[in-house]
Amino acid sequence: MNKPIRTVSVFCLILFVALLAQATNVQFFQAGGYYDRADNRRVLETRFAAERGSILAGDLEVAVSEPVDDRYQYQRTYPYPQQYAHLTGWFYYGNQTRLERSQNSLLSGDDPSLFINQLSDLIDNRTPAGSDVRLTIDPGVQQVAYEQLSALAGGGDVQGAVVALRPTTGEVLASVSLPSYNPNDLALRDVGQVQENYEILDTAEARPLTNRATETTLPPGSTFKLVTAAAYLEDNPDITADSQVPGGDSYQLPGTRTSIANGGRACGDSTVSLTQAMENSCNTTFLQLAVDVGQEDMTRTAEAFGFNETPIEDYPGAVASAYPDNEGDDALAVSGIGQRDVRATPLEMAMVVGAIANDGVLMQPYLIDQVRSPNGDVVERTDPEEIGEATSPRTAEVLQDLLVNTVNDGTASQARIEGVTVGGKTGTAENCEDCRPYAWFVSFAERDGEQVAVAVMLQNVPENVTISGGGLGGPIARAVMAEALGVGD
Template identity: 50%
Template sequence: MNKPIRTISVFALVLFLALLLNVTYLQYWRADSLDSRADNRRAVDAEFSQPRGAILVGNDPIATSEPSDDRYEYQRTYSDSPLYAPLTGWYNYFNAQSGTCSSCQQFVEQTQDDVLSGSDDRLFVTRLVDLLSNQESVGGNVKLTINARAQQAAYDGLLDVVGDDGEGAVVALEPRTGKILAMVSLPSFNANALADHDLTKVQRTADRLQQGGDSSPLVNRAVQTTLPPGSTFKLVTAAAAIEDGLYTEDDDVPGGATYQLPQTTGDTGLIDNEGRDCGTDLIPFTQALENSCNTTFARMAVELGVDKLSAQAEAFGFNQQYFTDLSPQATSVFPDDADEPQTGQSGIGQFEVRATPLQMAMVAAGIANGGEVMKPYLVDEVQSPDFESIETTDPETLSQAVSSDTADQLTDMMVSTVDNGTASPAAITGISVAGKTGTAQSGTDSSPYAWFVSFAPAENPTVAVAVMIQDAPGLSRGEIAGGLLGGPIAKAVMEAVIK
């Protein structure tokens, strides 16, 4: 072979090897990243050419893929959508293209996308069987922890209070596991309108829903809105005082009609009880909680100091991220650098204290569970397309927030608050209920926020509830009260679980 032919042969061989290496690199090493690229329309089109797994509540699907007669073979549909939309979210061409965008709002459709699409490693055998049998690939199913009756009770109760244009949220937890039994956020939306195959229509719907700013229906207020928790935070202050040995439930605590915060003068630092029965000097600790005495708990917070109060709040979950089934999670905040007057205000759930409804449900659930706070979770089980269990979520302890003795003392006082105090609207005949009300100032000319937390049965709790009413347009400022508005909602949710 002469030299020119040999040179050309070697060059051709080099090109062939380079092509072989490039194909191997693209097909093997970069396959996943190329599939997930937002501009890879073929991969996204393939997603809509096979059925996506179902999202289940109990054994009932609330999100399914149905055969379609338009440009895509399957249409994602949602039953009872306003009831479950803040949990399921939606799945359409736009968010299919965004893939696992870490900065995007993610509902179950996104956080469990690998399972629902069938690409999860736990479904490898299922995919292999489908391939070998030449059958259509189907995604796995995701079963939620939601109790359908509790979810409906929470939705109906909250809607009755805030109306179609109001804002609020309800969360119910199983104290011993952290399972989310109900999670409702209003206003809600119709996920079917966002899952439509007409992308122009989808964009118009999304634009309309997002025009509400902070009141956007796309915001899940249960986990993405933080507000001053008001007097429901007094449970944290009481827990810190008992844990510290400062007081027990049988002790008398400072009462009085007013309390001047340290280092302050005049009305700006004056705490009052708005006419509630808080005595003139010392009163029983239980009476202070029954009547939600601001003067007692502000003074108690100052006695404890910001460090102890902050440590107790963090033991319940403040200043932490602990929920991954929906994203993003707003962090509930307790300020760790407050001065004395600010600490006093913080002790009654004001100043810079902010909490999500999920966080306050965790406070109630932690007390109900003997002081042990469980990590909340929404995804109960991952299933094969044939509904066979592949993996079940195991309960996980977040912290031992208080001792069992402290939890028992707090429970006794919370039961008395339902039986004899401000939380009486949550009372259930024949069942011992523990509860605490809260009404927090918004800091503006708008109405205050109404809160309510509770659990039942008090002696063996199976459900803990937090209700937050952010805006109820049909009610006057004087009608906003945690017990009056939140108590009946919490009662209905608890009854739905217990009875």
């Protein structure tokens, strides 16, 4: 072979090897990237036409793919749109949100855990079907929470959220946010109409797309006194519910001329029992206790309850609640009553009261119970997991007694349920000088060994309505707890 021919041959061989390497790179190493590209219409149309798995609350389908007579074959629908919108999100051509997004690989049937099903579908030339995702949500509790919150709103502009947990496991039994929206309007075939509907919701002043249960952080007000009391009890193991603690009519913030009073509630001349301080939600007590405990131990206790950490792993968009590094004893004191820079979500406050009910043990909250393959096999299951000990059992027992007394004889009486042990704490707070105060209510209930913990948060209450955590949130919490425990409200 002469030299020119040999040179051309080598050059062609190099081109062939380069072509082979590039083909391997595109089809193997970069395949995932091309597959996930938003403008890959072939993949999008394949996904849109697939039989997507259902999302279920118990046995109730809250997101389902229904057969239709068009080229896509299936339409994603949401039978209970307003109740579950902030959990399911929506699915439409090339876009998913909430659980539809975070669980997309399972719902679409693409997840590696479904390899056997995928292989079977390939052999039989079937279009892959998705897995069903079953939630921890109790549909009865979810419905009561939604109806109670909606009844308070009365078609008005009230904004709020309700979260119910099982303290012993961390299962989320209900998660409702108002205002809500209809995800069916965002799952249409008409992409232009979907975009128009989305822009209306996205620019609405009331922010209906926001899940206030897990994404809105506000000062928790007097409900945070549970954390302050826990920190004080942890630092003072000899203190009981009957022990005397600082009281009085008002408290002057250290280094300032600002005094904070109790709003006329009976909080003793200079001291008061811890029981009475909690029953009457005495600001003067918990302002002083926060300073006595100190920044380090207040932070330690708040973080033991879940502050400053993302609270839930299997629900997208959840944000961390915040307990700040307070500069000065005045700021530290105000943090003890849940004001200034303290921020909490309703989920976080449900975790706080749930840990108290669970003898001080904080469980990891979770929303997804199990995943079932198209043939009904369980391919994933969530097991309860401890985050850690928020308080000692002794501290939790004292707090339980304090909260039960607060329901029986104090400001949280609206949560009382006949024949059920109920503990609760009210709260109101402000976020700015021109804002209407908003209301909080946290509670737990126990009957025959079954427990439930609930947090209620209400914003934008009409000016003709008295702002009261007990008066507004108490009846909602009572109804939710009664449904969860299977007793009459």
